[in-house]
Structure formats: C-alpha cells, structure tokens
Amino acid sequence: xxxxxxxxxxxxxxxxxxxxxxxxxxxxxxxxxxxxxxxxxxxxxxxxxxxxxxxxxxxxxxxxxxxxxxxxxxxxxxxxxxxxxxxxxxxxxxxxxxxxxxxxxxxxxxxxxxxxxxxxxxxxxxxxxxxxxxxxxxxxxxxxxxxxxxxxxxxxxxxxxxxxxxxxxxxxxxxxxxxxxxxxxxxxxxxxxxxxxxxxxxxxxxxxxxxxxxxxxxxxxxxxxxxxxxxxxxxxxxxxxxxxxxxxxxxxxxxxxxxxxxxxxxxxxxxxxxxxxxxxxxxxxxxxxxxxxxxxxxxxxxxxxxxxxxxxxxxxxxxxxxxxxxxxxxxxxxxxxxxxxxxxxxxxxxxxxxxxxxxxxxxx
Numbered sequence: 523x524x525x526x527x528x529x530x531x532x533x534x535x536x537x538x539x540x541x542x543x544x545x546x547x548x549x550x551x552x553x554x555x556x557x558x559x560x561x562x563x564x565x566x567x568x569x570x571x572x573x574x575x576x577x578x579x580x581x582x583x584x585x586x587x588x589x590x591x592x593x594x595x596x597x598x599x600x601x602x603x604x605x606x607x608x609x610x611x612x613x614x615x616x617x618x619x620x621x622x623x624x625x626x627x628x629x630x631x632x633x634x635x636x637x638x639x640x641x642x643x644x645x646x647x648x649x650x651x652x653x654x655x656x657x658x659x660x661x662x663x664x665x666x667x668x669x670x671x672x673x674x675x676x677x678x679x680x681x682x683x684x685x686x687x688x689x690x691x692x693x694x695x696x697x698x699x700x701x702x703x704x705x706x707x708x709x710x711x712x713x714x715x716x717x718x719x720x721x722x723x724x725x726x727x728x729x730x731x732x733x734x735x736x737x738x739x740x741x742x743x744x745x746x747x748x749x750x751x752x753x754x755x756x757x758x759x760x761x762x763x764x765x766x767x768x769x770x771x772x773x774x775x776x777x778x779x780x781x782x783x784x785x786x787x788x789x790x791x792x793x794x795x796x797x798x799x800x801x802x803x804x805x806x807x808x809x810x811x812x813x814x815x816x817x818x819x820x821x822x823x824x825x826x827x828x829x830x831x832x833x834x835x836x837x838x839x840x841x842x843x844x845x846x847x848x849x850x851x852x853x854x855x856x857x858x859x860x861x862x863x864x865x866x867x868x869x870x871x872x873x874x875x876x877x878x879x880x881x882x883x884x885x886x
Contacts, residue, residue, distance in 0.1 A: 543568040545580035552577035647720075654726040659711060661733060663721035669735040671712040671747060712752050716743040723766050729773045736764030742778065744790075756790065765818045770843075771826045779817035785831050787846065796846065812839055812848060819863045823870035830873055832861035838875050 543562065547570040550559035563569060646666035653660055663669040712733075719738040726733050731748030732755060742758040762780035769776055775796075778786040787796040815835035822829050822843065832838040836858040840850040855861055856877035863876040 540568060544570045545576075545583070548573060548575075548577045549580040649720060650723045652724055652726060655728055659726070661724035661726065663724045663735060663737075665720040667715065667717040667719060667721060667737065667739075669714040669717070669721050669724055670710055671733065672709045673711040712745075712747045714743070714745060714752065716754070716757075717741060719763075722764055725767055725769060727773055728769055728771055734767055734769070734776065736767045736778070738763040740764065740780075742767065742776070756793075758788065758793070760786070762816075765816070766820050768821055770822055771824060777820045777822060777829060779820040779831060781816040783813040783815065783817065783833070785817060785820055785829075785841075812851070813837060815860075819861075819865075821864050821866050823866045824868060825870055828870070830864045830866065832864040832875060834860040836860055838864050838873075840873070 646664040717737040721737040744756040766779035813833035
C-alpha cells in the first residue's frame with residue numbers, strides 16, 4: 523500500500539524539512555541549475571537567503587552520511603568474517619544423563635539429558651568452557667574479562683539446590699526482590715579478574731591444581747586454585763591477542779594460538795618460547811609455510827607426539843610434537859572457509875575440525 527503524502531503546509535512547518543529544501547535550492551544554484559532552484563523555491567515557498575552562504579552544505583552532508591554508512595557496512599563485514607563470537611550466549615549449562623533412549627529415528631542411541639545447572643554469573647557472552655581432568659570442576663570465561671571455576675559437587679548437591687530454589691520461590695510469592703544468580707553464586711569455587719578484555723580460553727592443568735586463562739588483552743595467566751588465595755603462578759605477555767591454549771599432556775609445556783600465523787610452544791619452567799614466527803626458507807614457498815592468517819585453535823594428541831592448529835585462512839596443520847616440524851597441511855579443509863576449531867579424539871587417531879559455517883568435518 524502506497525504511503526499517504528504529507529500536506530504541503532505540514533511539510534513546511536517542519537524545520538528540518540525546511541532546512542532540507544533550502545539546502546537543495548542553494549546546492550542547485552551553486553551547481554548552475556538556476557531554473558531548477560527557482561522552481562523548487564516556487565513550489566515549496568522556501569526562500570534561500572543569502573543564496574551563496576553554505577551553498578555546498580547539502581553535498582557535504584550527503585558525503586559525510588555516505589562515508590558513515592560505508593564504515594558501518596565495513597565494520598559489520600569485518601565482524602562477520604574475522605570475529606569468532608557466539609551471539610547471545612550469555613550462560614553456561616551443565617547437563618546430566620537421566621536414561622538411555624533407544625530412539626532409532628536418527629539411527630543412533632540417544633541419552634535423555636536433564637539440565638541440572640545454568641550459570642548466569644558471567645553477565646556477558648560465554649567464550650569457553652572446560653572440565654577438570656577428574657571431572658569435579660567446570661571452568662567458564664566470557665567477554666567481560668571474568669573467569670570462573672564452578673564445583674560440580676555443589677551442583678550435584680540436590681538438597682542445597684532444592685532448598686535454594688524453594689527459598690527463591692517463597693520470596694517471589696511474598697513479592698520480595700530475588701537474586702537470579704544466587705544458584706550460580708553458591709557453586710562458584712574460584713573467581714579470577716586478571717584480564718581487561720574478553721577471556722577467550724580456560725584450561726585445567728593435566729596433573730596439578732593449576733588453571734590458565736588467556737584473552738584479547740594479550741595475556742596468559744596461570745593460577746594455582748588449590749591454594750586459598752589462588753596464587754598467580756605465571757603470567758605471560760604476547761604481542762597478539764590470545765585465541766586458544768592447551769597444556770602438553772606432561773604438563774611441562776603450553777601451546778598458544780594467537781592472531782599471529784605461527785603457534786607458540788612455551789616451556790613453563792624456563793618460559794622459553796620454543797616455536798617462533800620465521801620466514802620460509804628458499805626451498806619452501808610461502809604457500810607451503812604453515813598458515814597465512816591468524817590462528818584460532820590448537821590441540822595436542824593424548825600422547826603428545828603430534829599437535830594440530832587451525833586458522834582463519836581455511837587450513838589446519840599437523841605438526842610433529844617433538845621436532846616441531848610440519849607433517850601435513852590441509853589448505854582447503856572446508857572449501858577455504860575459516861577453520862575455527864580443531865580437536866583430537868581420546869585415542870589420538872582422529873582429528874575433528876569445525877568451520878565458521880555450521881558444517882563439521884573430520885580427518886584421520
């Protein structure tokens with residue numbers, strides 16, 4: 523349905539519209555279209571005086587608006603192409619299996635899962651989750667710079683949770699204000715505020731009570747959460763934002779993925795960086811030299827003999843875990859779409875990769 527036109531008197535009573543027609547008249551006169559300028563003035567009743575003052579105002583306003591729109595479109599395009607962010611995910615959830623369902627409609631056995639816990643303690647987009655080696659703790663970090671460890675034992679304490687839910691329900695019936703995060707808060711074991719920007723990764727140490735966090739502020743912090751004050755054991759500063767990190771199975775090394783094109787392997791005792799960025803040799807072409815864009819995921823095999831990296835350039839690479847030499851490079855793993863994750867199976871014989879577009883693939 524065509525929109526009804528505004529009456530002429532209503533148009534001219536609007537100061538913004540009046541200024542617009544005045545600018546049109548001045549711009550037409552400035553560009554030499556004197557007859558057109560007079561026609562617009564006669565039709566609208568707007569008199570542009572003095573005619574030479576701010577004669578190019580309309581052109582300037584249009585140019586500025588077009589530039590601003592172009593910047594907004596560029597920023598949107600950059601975010602879609604480069605930022606690995608899950609939209610609107612602002613809580614972490616823990617599910618527990620209740621029973622095994624023999625549902626063959628999809629050809630597989632399925633577990634019926636019950637949501638046992640939902641954390642809203644981060645108050646931001648959740649960037650990473652992980653379980654401790656013994657499964658007793660859950661780490662969670664987000665875009666507000668907060669990193670948290672939750673206790674599964676507390677989550678599974680149904681008496682405590684049921685009592686808390688009952689209290690909250692009674693307060694609601696009485697019209698009292700409620701703390702919706704109270705269930706989350708009661709299960710927090712440790713809370714860290716080391717980062718000034720988004721925390722992209724949290725990982726538990728395989729053998730000790732230590733946990734690392736890495737973020738866009740280019741810092742990696744390792745805490746000993748087994749001590750009452752959660753002592754800061756190690757702090758590393760990089761030249762690029764941290765995207766992913768993983769401990770070596772022995773716990774002696776740390777592998778980092780940053781916005782650089784080369785992974786960093788750090789000796790935790792000496793803090794020496796064992797792999798650094800280097801230009802390809804004369805025998806190697808640039809096309810065959812590891813990655814050509816920022817990394818976003820790394821992982822070690824269970825025995826530590828190999829490691830894998832993935833990149834925004836659409837490739838994933840397999841390295842020898844001892845010598846650090848490249849074993850295999852898949853340049854078109856997902857039709858050149860950015861590869862956003864890489865993960866070994868427990869046996870180390872299978873490698874799972876994920877892409878920016880929801881379409882997982884795997885390599886063996």
